[in-house]
Amino acid sequence: MTQELPGISADEIDRVARPLEEAATLPPAAYIRDDVFALETDRVFRKSWLPLARVDQVAKPGDFLSMDLLGQPVMIVHGQDGEIRVMSRTCLHRAAQVAEGNGNRKLFTCPYHSWSYDTAGQLVRAPLMEGAGDFAEADCRLPQVRTEIWQGFILANFDPDAAPFAPQVKTFETYFETFRLADMVVVRTLEYDSDWNWKVLVENFMEAYHHIGVHQETFEPAYHARDSRVPDNDGSWSILHMPAAHAELPPGLPPVEGLEDWQARDLFASVLYPHFLLGIQGSVVTWYQVFPESAGKLKLKIHICVPGAYAAFEGFDQIADEICHMVDAIHQEDIGANDTVWKGLNAPMTRQGRLSPLEKAIWQYNNWWLGKMAPEDGA
Ligand code: FES
Ligand SMILES: [Fe+2]
Structure with missing residues (x-):
């Protein structure tokens, strides 16, 4: 049936x-x-594995492309460590977008209150947060989407249990x-x-x-x-x-x-x-x-x-x-x-x-x- x-x-x-x-x-x-x-x-x-970009579109460390994928704003980032990642581009503070369009960055600084993330999505600076108890920048990282590179295509999948592509x-x-x-x-x-x-x-x-x-x-x-x-x-x-x-x-x-x-x-x-x-x-x-x-x-x-x-x-x-x-x-x-x-x-x-x-x-x-x-x- x-x-x-x-x-x-x-x-x-x-x-x-x-x-x-x-x-x-x-x-x-x-x-x-x-x-x-x-x-x-x-x-x-x-x-499903969805193709987002070609590796040549983010060829150099710091290159990024942003897009919306099934309602989720994401960015594809060529990290300073050489790794290509797909991650949420929604700020962990109050949900503004930390990037739009494409370009090359060492840091993604949120335009709202200037929290800054590195190219791996790690929060590295959150100004004026000194009085916030138990808050540690080290605990904050933009959520990552599963990523696979196949024949030069960068694919992403929201299903954590999906079989590799x-x-x-x-x-x-x-x-x-x-x-x-x-x-x-x-x-x-x-x-x-x-x-x-x-x-x-x-x-x-x-x-x-x-x-x-x-x-x-x-x-x-x-x-x-x-x-x-x-x-x-x-x-x-x-x-x-x-x-x-x-x-x-x-x-x-x-x-x-x-x-x-x-x-x-x-x-x-x-x-x-x-x-x-x-x-x-x-x-x-x-x-x-x-x-x-x-x-x-x-x-x-x-x-x-x-x-x-x-x-x-x-x-x-x-x-x-x-x-x-x-x-x-x-x-x-x-x-x-x-x-x-x-x-x-x-x-x-x-x-x-x-x-x-x-x-x-x-x-x-x-x-x-x-x-x-x-x-x-x-x-
Ligand atoms: S929403 Fe990003 S720093 Fe406040
Ligand atoms: Fe046709």
């Missing part, structure tokens, strides 16, 4: 869980209901080993605010079936929808492999050295569940960093990453601008698709639809989602 989900019947769950050839999409309630989103926050986001994605890592993701650096970031559920974005990212509709003049001539394939997975990830329709290499930066011809030509989309999205082609990685804000709202940052050595090429700025332009143009096509899907999901007559076998990654993903959201009793 699976546990119940708000607004979702056992029959609907059963249709999602069928073999791919018979499977249906998630029902609209999975996307549009606030109570489902609240459950997702508890059962999925707060228990890297062993869960071994097969995934092997698949992309030759692309040397750890050597990539972020060279540009595009930002979007969108009025859809975050899963609408993930699903759009993870199938090439829509090349024949949405991208018929952009992607379809180069990566035919019908040729796309999805390997079986053995963990919390999916890979969509889109073989190139033509033998010649696409224009732009040379591929990462050591790639097989097919690896250099083909396009890959991947998701490390729940929403760590990577598009990989030749020597360009587009990292879609998703920030779900409510059932019907998300923020998205698309980071363009290339091998560090390539960023120093002469004329690279222009190449980077061209890559940005292309990524944005494709994403604008996807925005149009996601807008119309979102309208449909909110319409009262909408029900589950049938999946194409080309949407195997969505099927993998939906069943993982159900396992997290509506686990078998006792699971």
Whole structure:
């Protein structure tokens, strides 16, 4: 018996869980209901490894980036001791934020009453506290979030009992080993605010079936929808492999050295569940960093990453601008698709639809989602 989900019947769950050839999409309630989103926050986001930044974005001791993660203001800090940490940036005195934005600091001094913390989050100075009994600066440290660095990505997890990330994605890592993701650096970031559920974005990212509709003049001539394939997975990830329709290499930066011809030509989309999205082609990685804000709202940052050595090429700025332009143009096509899907999901007559076998990654993903959201009793 699976546990119940708000607004979702056992029959609907059963249709999602069928073999791919018979499977249906998630029902609209999975996307549009606030109570489902609240459950997702508890059962999925707060228990998952979420990618926050690349190590090259906090390259030097003292570098920091601040952001809000599931309602918690956090900062990613490259400590003076060389360690990269993710910690709360809320002051231990009366809860002001000790940092905003990004930059480089030796100390984080709270703007309210000037308590100062070092780059490990340790309180080192609290002025005018002499009369406070039993107060010791040494006892005060900004709460730390579990952090792991994988292939140059800094991930964090609010669940103290979560299994380490890297062993869960071994097969995934092997698949992309030759692309040397750890050597990539972020060279540009595009930002979007969108009025859809975050899963609408993930699903759009993870199938090439829509090349024949949405991208018929952009992607379809180069990566035919019908040729796309999805390997079986053995963990919390999916890979969509889109073989190139033509033998010649696409224009732009040379591929990462050591790639097989097919690896250099083909396009890959991947998701490390729940929403760590990577598009990989030749020597360009587009990292879609998703920030779900409510059932019907998300923020998205698309980071363009290339091998560090390539960023120093002469004329690279222009190449980077061209890559940005292309990524944005494709994403604008996807925005149009996601807008119309979102309208449909909110319409009262909408029900589950049938999946194409080309949407195997969505099927993998939906069943993982159900396992997290509506686990078998006792699971
Ligand atoms: S709130 Fe930070 S020093 Fe008072
Ligand atoms: Fe698309």
